[in-house]
Amino acid sequence: MYDFSISTDQSPDILYGDLITAALALTDGEPDAIANMANISALIWQYIPDLNWAGFYRVMDDELVLGPFQGKSACIRIAMGKGVCGAAAATNQVQRVADVHAFPGHIACDADSRSELVAPVCADQRVIAVLDLDSPLPNRFSADDEAGMTKLVAAIANKLG
Numbered sequence: 001m002y003d004f005s006i007s008t009d010q011s012p013d014i015l016y017g018d019l020i021t022a023a024l025a026l027t028d029g030e031p032d033a034i035a036n037m038a039n040i041s042a043l044i045w046q047y048i049p050d051l052n053w054a055g056f057y058r059v060m061d062d063e064l065v066l067g068p069f070q071g072k073s074a075c076i077r078i079a080m081g082k083g084v085c086g087a088a089a090a091t092n093q094v095q096r097v098a099d100v101h102a103f104p105g106h107i108a109c110d111a112d113s114r115s116e117l118v119a120p121v122c123a124d125q126r127v128i129a130v131l132d133l134d135s136p137l138p139n140r141f142s143a144d145d146e147a148g149m150t151k152l153v154a155a156i157a158n159k160l161g
């Protein structure tokens with residue numbers, strides 16, 4: 001059993017610091033990328049409030065394929081460059097979208113989603129996956145969330161591919 005006792009009621013620096021410590025502990029010594037993505041999705045789902053989807057898409061043969069996640073069943077394959085996830089993977093840039101309805105080509109996997117944060121996962125100078133977070137609240141993700149999630153995926157990228 002894992003019990004990280006992370007309080008969500010604290011500054012983003014401390015919250016994301018605690019999440020990274022927990023993510024490193026969860027993936028320590030475990031080489032299986034799918035198992036690690038599953039546990040990281042669950043960790044984020046448990047400690048980041050106001051999400052309706054949290055998980056990974058993996059880059060496979062130049063498209064994104066659904067990986068481990070928490071939330072409703074989602075679209076399985078996304079072409080590179082399509083939607084928010086495809087844009088993050090194609091550009092290797094975090095996508096922080098305050099209003100998904102205003103994002104050209106947004107792919108609605110869950111009609112409840114109003115805002116989205118997608119962080120590319122890089123290993124050996126290559127995007128190997130993206131971490132996708134959706135919220136039912138508009139403008140849910142701050143610059144601190146973007147910085148925190150970017151640090152989180154960078155800290156464990158070698159355990160996700």
Ligand code: SME
Nearest residue numbers: 074083084085106107109
């Ligand atoms: N909204 C994403 C698709 C994935 S789901 O949100 C889980 C997109 O536009 O790429």
